[in-house]
Amino acid sequence: MGMTPKIAPSMLSSDFANLASEAQRMLHFGADWLHMDIMICFLSFLPFPSISCRHFVPNLTIGAPVIESLRKHTKAYLDCHLMVTNPLDYVEPLAKAGASGFTFHVETSKDNWKELIQRIKSHGMIPGVALKPGTPVGEVYPLVEAENPVEMVLVMTVEPGFGGQKFMAETMDKVRILRKKYPSLDIEVDGGLGPSTIDVAASAGANCIVAGSSVFGAPEPAQVISLLRSSVEKAQQTSIQ
Numbered sequence: 677m678g679m680t681p682k683i684a685p686s687m688l689s690s691d692f693a694n695l696a697s698e699a700q701r702m703l704h705f706g707a708d709w710l711h712m713d714i715m716i717c718f719l720s721f722l723p724f725p726s727i728s729c730r731h732f733v734p735n736l737t738i739g740a741p742v743i744e745s746l747r748k749h750t751k752a753y754l755d756c757h758l759m760v761t762n763p764l765d766y767v768e769p770l771a772k773a774g775a776s777g778f779t780f781h782v783e784t785s786k787d788n789w790k791e792l793i794q795r796i797k798s799h800g801m802i803p804g805v806a807l808k809p810g811t812p813v814g815e816v817y818p819l820v821e822a823e824n825p826v827e828m829v830l831v832m833t834v835e836p837g838f839g840g841q842k843f844m845a846e847t848m849d850k851v852r853i854l855r856k857k858y859p860s861l862d863i864e865v866d867g868g869l870g871p872s873t874i875d876v877a878a879s880a881g882a883n884c885i886v887a888g889s890s891v892f893g894a895p896e897p898a899q900v901i902s903l904l905r906s907s908v909e910k911a912q913q914t915s916i917q
């Protein structure tokens with residue numbers, strides 16, 4: 677295992693009314709990436725037949741206009757996590773807005789992941805695939821082993837939709853399996869990560885750590901970011917001994 681640790685505060689827990697200064701504060705505290713949760717909840721009573729009425733998550737957060745505004749204030753890697761039923765529709769708007777990583781959910785993209793990966797790359801972004809706690813890990817193997825593969829797997833450690841939920845330790849089996857199978861893959865964990873859960877995720881093999889409430893809710897966010905990073909570094913050193 678040798679991938680660089682990446683600590684990515686989830687801006688979902690920030691003060692959205694002060695997004696630029698919140699982002700700069702996190703980078704100053706040592707964050708590597710800014711994790712941007714893009715969720716859309718289409719209301720099922722909308723009378724537009726062309727719009728998918730299935731919800732992927734029961735929440736509504738930010739979209740390309742907010743990414744575009746934030747991009748004017750920072751050069752940081754914007755790690756976008758798409759919790760939408762139709763990620764293909766957002767490739768071009770997010771690329772134009774200045775997104776860096778584009779991680780879509782395997783559950784929403786069973787039929788078009790090849791086209792999605794190709795479009796994400798041709799728009800200059802890094803493709804990743806995410807999976808919900810109930811989705812078998814094997815569903816992402818074809819995307820990692822493809823001729824034109826994803827570059828990161830995001831293992832959801834809570835049900836997607838909201839920050840501040842309890843870490844689901846049972847999802848660590850997926851991280852262990854992925855790390856064993858793909859020693860140099862970027863593996864991201866997202867949901868309920870903080871000082872009390874980082875060691876289990878780091879020793880399972882995660883190297884990209886998303887943390888929202890534990891970082892933004894801490895009196896000293898820099899200390900939490902530094903602790904998350906040292907836990908990943910320690911686990912990586914132990915695994916190569």
Ligand SMILES: O=C(CO)[C@H](O)[C@H](O)COP(=O)(O)O
Pocket residue numbers: 686688689711713757834835836837838839840841866867868869886887888889890
């Ligand atoms: O994707 C997400 C929710 O769907 C968020 O990134 C995640 O929940 C982070 O928040 P916290 O660290 O507070 O759990």
Ligand SMILES: [Fe+2]
Pocket residue numbers: 686711712713757866886
């Ligand atoms: Fe997320």
